[in-house]
Amino acid sequence: MIKFKTTSAEMTEHFGEALGRRLAAGDVIALDGDLGAGKTCLTRGLAAGLGATSFVSSPTFTIVNEYEGGRFMMFHFDTYRLEDEDDFINAGLDEYFDRGGVCVIEWSEVIKGILPKGTIHFRITGTGDERFFEAGQDDDGDDDRDSMSERIAEAVREAGIETL
Numbered sequence: 001m002i003k004f005k006t007t008s009a010e011m012t013e014h015f016g017e018a019l020g021r022r023l024a025a026g027d028v029i030a031l032d033g034d035l036g037a038g039k040t041c042l043t044r045g046l047a048a049g050l051g052a053t054s055f056v057s058s059p060t061f062t063i064v065n066e067y068e069g070g071r072f073m074m075f076h077f078d079t080y081r082l083e084d085e086d087d088f089i090n091a092g093l094d095e096y097f098d099r100g101g102v103c104v105i106e107w108s109e110v111i112k113g114i115l116p117k118g119t120i121h122f123r124i125t126g127t128g129d130e131r132f133f134e135a136g137q138d139d140d141g142d143d144d145r146d147s148m149s150e151r152i153a154e155a156v157r158e159a160g161i162e163t164l
């Protein structure tokens with residue numbers, strides 16, 4: 001578990017961008033935290049780090065937005081309006097996990113039962129301009145893969161953020 005704090009939206013986005021440069025095809029990133037926590041802000045950084053060019057906005061009404069133009073496709077979900085995993089599966093959305101892109105899921109708690117092994121989790125809390133991040137990865141049982149904790153730690157350093 002890695003903990004760090006940002007003190008502006010720009011700082012959160014910078015971190016996201018640094019992490020985005022380190023993402024690999026098939027990575028799944030689960031974001032949880034209240035409305036206004038900074039989930040979309042972080043996602044905007046991830047997209048920039050992947051090299052996607054279009055502006056990232058919340059997909060609340062469409063559930064998923066697709067971003068091209070980067071090293072990989074980025075699929076950005078917001079499951080706020082879904083009831084549970086069944087809603088997600090019945091809409092065929094679980095197929096996105098196998099499309100070789102990067103999946104970023106806001107309100108991932110709604111579908112926690114079907115998140116793939118190795119999913120990277122961020123929990124965001126805080127008020128004002130302060131945001132506290134707790135990051136960790138579900139065990140994916142694959143030792144060959146670059147440990148995500150390592151990549152997150154590198155991104156935190158590169159963004160000039162101190163860990164807590």
Ligand SMILES: Nc1ncnc2c1ncn2[C@@H]1O[C@H](COP(=O)(O)OP(=O)(O)O)[C@@H](O)[C@H]1O
Nearest residue numbers: 006007008009012035036037038039040041129
């Ligand atoms: N340290 C910070 N990190 C991220 N966002 C911040 C921070 N401080 C203030 N903010 C503000 O909080 C809001 C986060 O919005 P957004 O990313 O859309 O949240 P969410 O997607 O979690 O609902 C933005 O208005 C942003 O400017």
Ligand SMILES: [Mg+2]
Nearest residue numbers: 039040058106
């Ligand atoms: Mg959002």
